[in-house]
Protein backbone atom coordinates (compact mmCIF):
# COMPACT_ATOMS: atom_id res chain seq x y z
CA UNK A 1 0.00 0.00 0.00
CA UNK A 2 1.26 3.51 -0.80
CA UNK A 3 2.42 5.44 2.25
CA UNK A 4 1.31 9.04 2.81
CA UNK A 5 4.79 10.58 2.71
CA UNK A 6 6.71 8.44 0.24
CA UNK A 7 9.71 10.28 -1.29
CA UNK A 8 9.27 13.22 1.09
CA UNK A 9 11.84 14.73 3.46
CA UNK A 10 10.88 16.41 6.72
CA UNK A 11 12.97 18.65 8.94
CA UNK A 12 11.80 18.62 12.57
CA UNK A 13 13.36 20.98 15.14
CA UNK A 14 13.97 19.99 18.77
CA UNK A 15 13.11 16.35 18.15
CA UNK A 16 15.41 14.59 20.64
CA UNK A 17 12.40 13.92 22.85
CA UNK A 18 8.74 14.71 23.49
CA UNK A 19 6.37 15.89 20.79
CA UNK A 20 9.14 16.45 18.21
CA UNK A 21 10.32 12.87 18.59
CA UNK A 22 6.76 11.54 18.28
CA UNK A 23 6.27 13.59 15.11
CA UNK A 24 9.55 12.33 13.60
CA UNK A 25 8.51 8.73 14.32
CA UNK A 26 4.98 9.16 12.94
CA UNK A 27 6.15 10.80 9.71
CA UNK A 28 8.79 8.06 9.27
CA UNK A 29 6.06 5.41 9.59
CA UNK A 30 4.50 6.94 6.49
CA UNK A 31 7.71 6.63 4.47
CA UNK A 32 9.18 10.07 5.17
CA UNK A 33 12.94 10.68 5.37
CA UNK A 34 13.71 12.56 8.57
CA UNK A 35 16.25 15.28 9.35
CA UNK A 36 15.97 16.59 12.88
CA UNK A 37 17.77 19.07 15.09
CA UNK A 38 18.41 19.56 18.76
CA UNK A 39 20.80 21.65 20.83
CA UNK A 40 23.53 18.99 21.09
CA UNK A 41 24.16 15.54 19.67
CA UNK A 42 23.87 13.37 22.81
CA UNK A 43 22.68 9.84 23.69
CA UNK A 44 19.05 10.94 23.63
CA UNK A 45 19.46 12.24 20.09
CA UNK A 46 21.13 9.01 19.00
CA UNK A 47 18.30 6.97 20.58
CA UNK A 48 15.73 9.02 18.65
CA UNK A 49 17.71 8.65 15.42
CA UNK A 50 17.84 4.87 15.82
CA UNK A 51 14.14 4.68 16.74
CA UNK A 52 13.24 6.61 13.58
CA UNK A 53 15.47 4.41 11.42
CA UNK A 54 13.83 1.34 12.98
CA UNK A 55 10.60 2.58 11.37
CA UNK A 56 12.33 1.97 8.06
CA UNK A 57 13.29 5.51 7.22
CA UNK A 58 16.55 7.32 6.63
CA UNK A 59 17.28 9.70 9.52
CA UNK A 60 20.01 12.21 10.29
CA UNK A 61 20.43 14.41 13.34
CA UNK A 62 21.92 17.92 13.32
CA UNK A 63 23.10 20.01 16.25
CA UNK A 64 21.95 23.60 16.23
CA UNK A 65 20.40 26.33 18.33
CA UNK A 66 17.11 27.07 16.59
CA UNK A 67 17.17 30.59 18.04
CA UNK A 68 20.37 31.40 16.11
CA UNK A 69 19.71 32.83 12.64
CA UNK A 70 23.09 31.98 11.06
CA UNK A 71 23.30 28.51 12.61
CA UNK A 72 19.81 27.72 11.35
CA UNK A 73 20.69 28.67 7.80
CA UNK A 74 23.82 26.48 7.96
CA UNK A 75 21.80 23.50 9.26
CA UNK A 76 19.20 23.92 6.49
CA UNK A 77 21.94 24.14 3.83
CA UNK A 78 23.48 20.92 5.16
CA UNK A 79 20.11 19.14 5.22
CA UNK A 80 19.52 20.10 1.58
CA UNK A 81 23.04 18.85 0.70
CA UNK A 82 22.35 15.53 2.45
CA UNK A 83 18.74 14.95 1.34
CA UNK A 84 18.40 17.06 -1.83
CA UNK A 85 15.07 18.54 -0.72
CA UNK A 86 12.91 19.63 2.23
CA UNK A 87 9.17 19.06 1.76
CA UNK A 88 8.00 19.44 5.34
CA UNK A 89 9.25 21.76 8.08
CA UNK A 90 8.10 21.23 11.66
CA UNK A 91 8.95 24.14 13.98
CA UNK A 92 8.75 22.28 17.28
CA UNK A 93 11.71 23.42 19.45
CA UNK A 94 10.43 25.24 22.50
CA UNK A 95 11.10 26.08 26.14
CA UNK A 96 9.29 27.56 29.13
CA UNK A 97 10.60 30.02 31.73
CA UNK A 98 7.45 30.60 33.75
CA UNK A 99 6.92 33.29 36.34
CA UNK A 100 4.51 36.15 37.00
CA UNK A 101 5.04 39.12 34.71
CA UNK A 102 6.37 41.47 37.37
CA UNK A 103 8.94 38.89 38.45
CA UNK A 104 9.96 38.09 34.88
CA UNK A 105 13.47 39.18 33.96
CA UNK A 106 14.39 40.60 30.57
CA UNK A 107 16.51 37.48 30.04
CA UNK A 108 13.54 35.16 30.69
CA UNK A 109 11.44 37.14 28.23
CA UNK A 110 14.14 37.20 25.53
CA UNK A 111 15.07 33.52 25.90
CA UNK A 112 11.53 32.26 25.44
CA UNK A 113 10.70 34.62 22.56
CA UNK A 114 13.95 33.70 20.82
CA UNK A 115 13.68 29.92 21.20
CA UNK A 116 9.92 29.66 20.58
CA UNK A 117 9.20 32.40 18.04
CA UNK A 118 12.37 33.70 16.42
CA UNK A 119 13.38 30.07 15.75
CA UNK A 120 10.31 29.59 13.56
CA UNK A 121 11.15 32.76 11.60
CA UNK A 122 14.75 31.52 11.23
CA UNK A 123 13.69 28.15 9.81
CA UNK A 124 10.91 29.51 7.59
CA UNK A 125 13.40 32.10 6.23
CA UNK A 126 15.98 29.40 5.50
CA UNK A 127 13.66 26.72 4.10
CA UNK A 128 11.18 28.61 1.91
CA UNK A 129 13.66 29.44 -0.90
CA UNK A 130 14.07 25.67 -1.44
CA UNK A 131 10.33 25.01 -1.14
CA UNK A 132 9.63 27.78 -3.67
CA UNK A 133 11.94 26.07 -6.17
CA UNK A 134 10.06 22.81 -5.58
CA UNK A 135 6.77 24.74 -5.79
CA UNK A 136 5.51 22.77 -2.81
CA UNK A 137 5.97 22.54 0.93
CA UNK A 138 4.15 22.17 4.22
CA UNK A 139 5.22 24.18 7.25
CA UNK A 140 3.87 23.17 10.65
CA UNK A 141 4.61 25.19 13.78
CA UNK A 142 3.85 24.33 17.39
CA UNK A 143 1.71 26.97 19.04
CA UNK A 144 -0.27 26.36 22.23
CA UNK A 145 -3.73 26.96 23.62
CA UNK A 146 -2.16 29.61 25.88
CA UNK A 147 -1.18 31.52 22.72
CA UNK A 148 -4.92 31.99 22.15
CA UNK A 149 -6.22 32.58 25.69
CA UNK A 150 -3.11 33.68 27.64
CA UNK A 151 -2.11 32.14 30.96
CA UNK A 152 -1.05 33.69 34.27
CA UNK A 153 2.64 33.04 34.83
CA UNK A 154 3.42 32.56 31.15
CA UNK A 155 3.54 36.05 29.59
CA UNK A 156 6.68 35.22 27.60
CA UNK A 157 5.47 31.76 26.52
CA UNK A 158 1.92 32.85 25.67
CA UNK A 159 3.22 35.81 23.63
CA UNK A 160 5.64 33.55 21.75
CA UNK A 161 2.85 31.09 20.93
CA UNK A 162 0.48 33.87 19.83
CA UNK A 163 3.31 35.10 17.60
CA UNK A 164 3.49 31.64 16.02
CA UNK A 165 -0.16 31.92 14.99
CA UNK A 166 0.37 35.31 13.31
CA UNK A 167 3.59 34.13 11.68
CA UNK A 168 1.75 31.07 10.36
CA UNK A 169 -1.11 33.09 8.89
CA UNK A 170 1.31 35.52 7.28
CA UNK A 171 3.50 32.75 5.87
CA UNK A 172 0.40 31.07 4.40
CA UNK A 173 -0.59 34.35 2.70
CA UNK A 174 2.89 35.23 1.38
CA UNK A 175 3.74 31.77 0.05
CA UNK A 176 0.33 30.34 -0.92
CA UNK A 177 0.80 31.16 -4.60
CA UNK A 178 4.11 29.24 -4.51
CA UNK A 179 2.44 26.02 -3.42
CA UNK A 180 3.59 26.31 0.19
CA UNK A 181 1.10 25.74 3.03
CA UNK A 182 1.61 26.85 6.63
CA UNK A 183 -0.40 25.72 9.65
CA UNK A 184 -0.03 25.66 13.42
CA UNK A 185 -1.01 23.14 16.07
CA UNK A 186 -2.22 24.47 19.41
CA UNK A 187 -2.15 21.66 21.97
CA UNK A 188 -3.60 22.02 25.42
CA UNK A 189 -1.84 19.82 27.90
CA UNK A 190 0.50 17.14 26.54
CA UNK A 191 2.26 14.61 28.76
CA UNK A 192 5.98 15.20 28.10
CA UNK A 193 9.16 16.06 30.04
CA UNK A 194 8.25 19.75 29.64
CA UNK A 195 5.00 19.32 31.57
CA UNK A 196 6.39 16.68 33.95
CA UNK A 197 8.42 19.52 35.46
CA UNK A 198 5.19 21.19 36.71
CA UNK A 199 4.06 20.72 40.33
CA UNK A 200 1.54 17.88 40.87
CA UNK A 201 -1.15 20.34 42.04
CA UNK A 202 -0.87 22.27 38.73
CA UNK A 203 -1.09 19.03 36.75
CA UNK A 204 -4.20 17.93 38.71
CA UNK A 205 -5.83 21.32 38.10
CA UNK A 206 -5.11 21.06 34.35
CA UNK A 207 -6.73 17.63 34.15
CA UNK A 208 -9.76 18.84 36.14
CA UNK A 209 -10.29 21.61 33.56
CA UNK A 210 -10.05 19.26 30.56
CA UNK A 211 -13.47 17.85 29.55
CA UNK A 212 -11.74 14.67 28.35
CA UNK A 213 -10.13 14.42 31.83
CA UNK A 214 -6.61 13.60 30.62
CA UNK A 215 -3.63 15.13 28.90
CA UNK A 216 -2.78 14.28 25.29
CA UNK A 217 -0.07 11.81 24.41
CA UNK A 218 2.68 13.10 22.09
CA UNK A 219 1.41 10.56 19.55
CA UNK A 220 -2.00 12.27 19.45
CA UNK A 221 -0.28 15.53 18.51
CA UNK A 222 1.88 13.69 15.97
CA UNK A 223 -1.22 12.37 14.17
CA UNK A 224 -2.40 15.94 13.58
CA UNK A 225 1.08 16.86 12.33
CA UNK A 226 0.89 13.93 9.91
CA UNK A 227 -2.43 15.21 8.56
CA UNK A 228 -0.94 18.69 8.03
CA UNK A 229 2.29 17.31 6.53
CA UNK A 230 0.54 15.11 3.98
CA UNK A 231 -1.71 15.75 0.98
CA UNK A 232 -4.68 14.81 3.16
CA UNK A 233 -4.65 18.53 4.03
CA UNK A 234 -3.79 19.80 0.52
CA UNK A 235 -6.25 22.76 0.76
CA UNK A 236 -5.71 23.56 4.45
CA UNK A 237 -3.46 26.56 5.04
CA UNK A 238 -3.20 29.48 7.45
CA UNK A 239 -4.99 27.49 10.17
CA UNK A 240 -4.35 26.77 13.82
CA UNK A 241 -5.74 23.40 14.87
CA UNK A 242 -6.53 23.15 18.58
CA UNK A 243 -5.82 19.73 20.06
CA UNK A 244 -7.02 20.13 23.61
CA UNK A 245 -9.53 17.44 24.60
CA UNK A 246 -12.19 20.19 24.40
CA UNK A 247 -10.44 22.40 27.00
Ligand code: NAI
Pocket residue numbers: 013014015016017018019020037038039064065066067091092093094095115116142143144145186187188189190191192193194195
Ligand atom coordinates in the same frame (compact mmCIF):
# COMPACT_ATOMS: atom_id res chain seq x y z
P1 NAI B 1 10.30 19.08 25.50
O1 NAI B 1 10.95 20.02 26.45
O2 NAI B 1 10.01 17.71 25.96
O3 NAI B 1 11.16 19.01 24.15
C1 NAI B 1 11.64 20.17 23.50
C2 NAI B 1 12.88 19.82 22.71
O4 NAI B 1 13.36 21.03 22.10
C3 NAI B 1 14.02 19.27 23.58
O5 NAI B 1 14.59 18.13 22.97
C4 NAI B 1 15.00 20.44 23.64
O6 NAI B 1 16.36 20.04 23.80
C5 NAI B 1 14.76 21.10 22.30
N1 NAI B 1 15.20 22.50 22.28
C6 NAI B 1 15.05 23.43 23.28
N2 NAI B 1 15.62 24.58 22.93
C7 NAI B 1 16.15 24.40 21.69
C8 NAI B 1 16.87 25.23 20.80
N3 NAI B 1 17.18 26.49 21.11
N4 NAI B 1 17.28 24.71 19.61
C9 NAI B 1 16.98 23.44 19.29
N5 NAI B 1 16.31 22.61 20.09
C10 NAI B 1 15.89 23.08 21.28
O7 NAI B 1 8.96 19.83 25.00
P2 NAI B 1 7.60 19.24 24.40
O8 NAI B 1 6.60 19.15 25.49
O9 NAI B 1 7.87 18.06 23.56
O10 NAI B 1 7.14 20.47 23.48
C11 NAI B 1 7.42 20.57 22.11
C12 NAI B 1 6.74 21.79 21.53
O11 NAI B 1 5.34 21.74 21.78
C13 NAI B 1 7.22 23.11 22.18
O12 NAI B 1 7.26 24.13 21.19
C14 NAI B 1 6.14 23.39 23.19
O13 NAI B 1 6.07 24.75 23.52
C15 NAI B 1 4.91 22.91 22.47
N6 NAI B 1 3.79 22.60 23.34
C16 NAI B 1 3.89 21.67 24.35
C17 NAI B 1 2.83 21.42 25.20
C18 NAI B 1 2.90 20.43 26.30
O14 NAI B 1 1.93 20.36 27.09
N7 NAI B 1 3.97 19.65 26.45
C19 NAI B 1 1.55 22.14 25.02
C20 NAI B 1 1.54 23.09 23.94
C21 NAI B 1 2.63 23.29 23.14
